[in-house]
Amino acid sequence: MSTAGPDPHRSFEARRQPALGGFNLTFLSIEVRRLLRNRRTFVLTLVVPVVLFLLLRTNKRIAIPGLEITAATTMIGIAVYGAMLASTSGGAMVSIERALGWSRQLRLTPLRPVAYVAIKILVAMILGLTSVVVVYTAGAISGVDMTPATWVLTGLLAWMASFVFAAFGLFIGYLLPSENVMQVIGPVLGIFSLFSGLFVPLSLLPSVMQDIAPYMPTYGVAAIARFPLVGGAFDLAWLLSVIVWTAAFIIAATLLFRRDTRRT
Amino acid sequence: MILGLGLPDEGSVTVLGMAPAAAISRGLVSAVMQTGGLLKDLTVRETIRLTASVFANARPVDEVLERAGISGIGDRLVGACSGGEQQRLRFALALLADPALMVLDEPTAGMDVEGRRDFWTAIRRDAEQGRTVLFATHYLEEADAYADRIILLRQGRIVADGTAAEVRNLSSGRSVQATLPGADEAALSALPGVRSVEIRGDRVLIQTLDSDAVARYLLTSTAAHDVEVVAHNLEEAFLALTGDSPLSAEPGVEDAKAT
Incomplete structure (x- = not known):
């Protein structure tokens, strides 16, 4: 056996620990494959946004004072929604893994908890990107017309929503020890989206909802993602919304994560 | 831990x-x-x-x-x-x-x-x-x-x-049985490790921590025959050792x- 020798402790010490706390691409790729194999995740993150887009798109500009809805704005809104749904469910996977005892199993390996969370966030963001790409492909096929720069910029900004909501998903995942965490997340995200004008323009909603809208976590990301298309004045409140919500989710997730991995 | x-x-x-x-x-x-x-x-x-x-x-x-x-x-x-x-x-x-x-x-x-x-x-x-x-x-x-x-x-x-x-022995050792008409109970009890001696007609039942010594004695110093040595199994040992609060x-x- 390799541990035999005059001083076994020294050869034990000589054993290497993994680089990057165990973070690696094999782990990442198996995780992504696993998520895409999950039929519910597939439908939720890739099929639902496309169907929603095809239902909600309008090819003619609707003449409402101060507002233009085009297929493009709808597409961006749905892409944000898709990215959000995908990354939240990606982050919330930790809930299932905790319930199954997988997180505990991983603690018996060299994988550092921080590396595990980094993998979860990346997987969530890859899933979010996939969702944006699929919605944009559906948009391109159905004749959405934007300049190449606007396609790329709005797409990247919509993808930004993934990061915010990967943190949200982790927060929920560490909060709820349930295998059915998506049943909680689905309606919550639906409300966020409705209230921040992702599906239907805010100006068409009752004024109570318009008043609430700026406080929704989706409000800032949605407005920023549409900005390259819509133009006009950039409202710093959007940026503030993104920063505050992201910070809040990260802090909440970190606190719960610490509670979860504390060695008692 | x-x-x-x-x-x-x-x-x-x-x-x-x-x-x-x-x-x-x-x-x-x-x-x-x-x-x-x-x-x-x-x-x-x-x-x-x-x-x-x-x-x-x-x-x-x-x-x-x-x-x-x-x-x-x-x-x-x-x-x-x-x-x-x-x-x-x-x-x-x-x-x-x-x-x-x-x-x-x-x-x-x-x-x-x-x-x-x-x-x-x-x-x-x-x-x-x-x-x-x-x-x-x-x-x-x-x-x-x-x-x-x-x-x-x-x-x-x-x-x-x-x-x-060893663990099986720790608790109550083994029991040795033999057919020995007119067994000398006092002599058997004096053997090292013996805990109890029971005589049932011609059969003697001896609970001992040192079954080898008892068997040797029975076979060499008495007319005993049909000697059986039965080990307690681990479960009995476990119950004996942990019996207070199983x-x-x-x-x-x-x-x-x-x-």
Whole structure:
């Protein structure tokens, strides 16, 4: 056996620990494959946004004072929604893994908890990107017309929503020890989206909802993602919304994560 | 605590000369948990590849599949595997790091007879190569059959520590029976280690810690015949040693001490 020798402790010490706390691409790729194999995740993150887009798109500009809805704005809104749904469910996977005892199993390996969370966030963001790409492909096929720069910029900004909501998903995942965490997340995200004008323009909603809208976590990301298309004045409140919500989710997730991995 | 999942109330724990977390991150200690700890939507092979990827030096995937006896089901989803197959998968995962110490927590709970035997065959084969395997079990016949060294715990304190035969002896030794008309009860009681002598007609029943001495005496110094030596089994020893509070007692069993 390799541990035999005059001083076994020294050869034990000589054993290497993994680089990057165990973070690696094999782990990442198996995780992504696993998520895409999950039929519910597939439908939720890739099929639902496309169907929603095809239902909600309008090819003619609707003449409402101060507002233009085009297929493009709808597409961006749905892409944000898709990215959000995908990354939240990606982050919330930790809930299932905790319930199954997988997180505990991983603690018996060299994988550092921080590396595990980094993998979860990346997987969530890859899933979010996939969702944006699929919605944009559906948009391109159905004749959405934007300049190449606007396609790329709005797409990247919509993808930004993934990061915010990967943190949200982790927060929920560490909060709820349930295998059915998506049943909680689905309606919550639906409300966020409705209230921040992702599906239907805010100006068409009752004024109570318009008043609430700026406080929704989706409000800032949605407005920023549409900005390259819509133009006009950039409202710093959007940026503030993104920063505050992201910070809040990260802090909440970190606190719960610490509670979860504390060695008692 | 050995695995670093819990912290001691006082004092400190070192495993193989280092803190548990350091031993884990070097892959020196691994464990097979009783239940859970597997993702149902991965295949057996994917689970092993995934786990292997976080170790600095993991054994090849095919090798651990082979050694755990699950080469044939590599492409099966974990959720479709039987309890015994899942347990051998956990064993395969524990083998990946080529650990110096492997901890098994009631590894065969809920397995059928055949699954249990296959599992222990794989463990035994592995331990022969010098790995220390530590296991806790409620199946005392398992400890009897597979452990080189047994430690019985009662309420967190060690009440017995030795080989299966030694532990069996510790409690009440063996009983010796023989046919001996007109037995001299006083002479038998005076033999070393004898606890009780009972005479039933021509039969004598002797409870003793030293059955060899009693048998030798009976065969060489008396006319006794039909001598029988019956060992108490480990279960009786366990009950005798932990009898005060059987509910809180749990045997800890250590097997295959590394050389």
